[in-house]
Amino acid sequence: MKLSVMFDGIWKNNGVFKQVLGTCPTLAVTTSVKNGLGMGLATTFVLICSNIVVSLIKNIVPSKVRIPVYIVVIASFVTIVDLMMNAYLHDLHKILGLFIPLIVVNCIILGRAEGFASKNGVADSLLDGIGIGLGFTLALSILGGVREILGNGSILGFNLFGSSFSPAIAMIMPPGAFIGLGFIMFVISYFEKRKRG
Amino acid sequence: MKNNLSMIYILAIITAIAALLLSITYNGTKDKIEEAYRQELIKALNVVLPEHDNHPDKEDINIDGKSVYIAKKGGKLVGVAFKSTSSKGYSGDIDILVGIDLNGKVYGVEILKHAETPGLGSKIETDSFKRSFKGLGKEDKIAVKKDGGVIDQFSGATISPRAVCEAVNNALKFYSEVVVKNPQLIGGVK
Numbered sequence A: 001m002k003l004s005v006m007f008d009g010i011w012k013n014n015g016v017f018k019q020v021l022g023t024c025p026t027l028a029v030t031t032s033v034k035n036g037l038g039m040g041l042a043t044t045f046v047l048i049c050s051n052i053v054v055s056l057i058k059n060i061v062p063s064k065v066r067i068p069v070y071i072v073v074i075a076s077f078v079t080i081v082d083l084m085m086n087a088y089l090h091d092l093h094k095i096l097g098l099f100i101p102l103i104v105v106n107c108i109i110l111g112r113a114e115g116f117a118s119k120n121g122v123a124d125s126l127l128d129g130i131g132i133g134l135g136f137t138l139a140l141s142i143l144g145g146v147r148e149i150l151g152n153g154s155i156l157g158f159n160l161f162g163s164s165f166s167p168a169i170a171m172i173m174p175p176g177a178f179i180g181l182g183f184i185m186f187v188i189s190y191f192e193k194r195k196r197g
Numbered sequence B: 001m002k003n004n005l006s007m008i009y010i011l012a013i014i015t016a017i018a019a020l021l022l023s024i025t026y027n028g029t030k031d032k033i034e035e036a037y038r039q040e041l042i043k044a045l046n047v048v049l050p051e052h053d054n055h056p057d058k059e060d061i062n063i064d065g066k067s068v069y070i071a072k073k074g075g076k077l078v079g080v081a082f083k084s085t086s087s088k089g090y091s092g093d094i095d096i097l098v099g100i101d102l103n104g105k106v107y108g109v110e111i112l113k114h115a116e117t118p119g120l121g122s123k124i125e126t127d128s129f130k131r132s133f134k135g136l137g138k139e140d141k142i143a144v145k146k147d148g149g150v151i152d153q154f155s156g157a158t159i160s161p162r163a164v165c166e167a168v169n170n171a172l173k174f175y176s177e178v179v180v181k182n183p184q185l186i187g188g189v190k
Helices: A003-012 A023-029 A033-056 A063-088 A090-096 A100-105 A107-117 A122-152 A174-196 B002-048 B121-125 B127-131 B159-177
Strands: B060-063 B066-073 B076-086 B094-101 B106-113
Touching: A003 A122, A023 A033, A023 A100, A023 A122, A023 A174, A033 A063, A033 A090, A033 A100, A033 A107, A033 A122, A063 A090, A063 A100, A063 A107, A063 B002, A090 B002, A107 A122, A122 A174, B002 B094, B002 B106, B076 B159, B094 B159, B106 B127, B106 B159, B121 B127, B121 B159
Parallel strands: none
Antiparallel strands: B060 B066, B066 B076, B076 B094, B094 B106
């Protein structure tokens, strides 16, 4: 059991900024910090559960049917999250409801099942799930924050600039997601290149 | 051959376990979800109807396939509410709940379901927008200002408020053409 597995997942192997996986939900839901956070945490939950289960059953699943098995495992957890959220976090579900089923096709989750959990022990897979999940949540919150500040002039629903500020509406529309993600990745790689010299 | 069969068994067993887990979760959350939707309706009804002391969500009558919720105070009718839909939203239908008082004026509007652009069209959910319909009747021009009406549109989003206006107009039309002629309500509304 290595804690470094978890920290690698948060930043060094960040699913969105470094591996550029799961961009569909990333681009779709990040119109505000709250949405990004909610989607990130829901994905983290599914990721942790599916990593644990895939790691547990890795020795009994024949390799030829492993992908359908992973998808069944992931889809089941997503449906459970969907129902639970609808029952207990009804208001959040109203916002994210459309996107929850999309977690099934988030390739970060299938990628971690195939690339990590099916080759490693339960404890490491759990840590990997937490790390990658938190990394995903972090990425969605950053992108959501940038878009909410520029496109709506607020952060977490709290108005920043007063009523005279006229926001760049394009930032909370779909093109803003691409522009925002592109610039964030540019800034990250710029500083990392400079650090390396 | 043996390997091929085990493939089938294992896939079948795993899907069966998944199905079992899902049915347990579904049964566990079913009532809670229904209750959440009911609470949502009650909350919306309390906003759009004048002060009442009955349970409008339980006292609904079916008129032309529409549930009309009836608000009473001390046994006397004070208003009705029903759902109205516009398909002219920016993305998908907009479902609203409209409450109408005995003078045939809008008492309140609540957005039940929409898929408008977050941060733009979704501003139809703000209280100040919903309040701007209060007191309007079928003789008022319910339309966005761009179309010569009395409702404020938002910068960058005209389509969504326009769709809500359409839904409110539909509701008033339904009220004056169908609801007031309903025998169960005659005498109470004009």
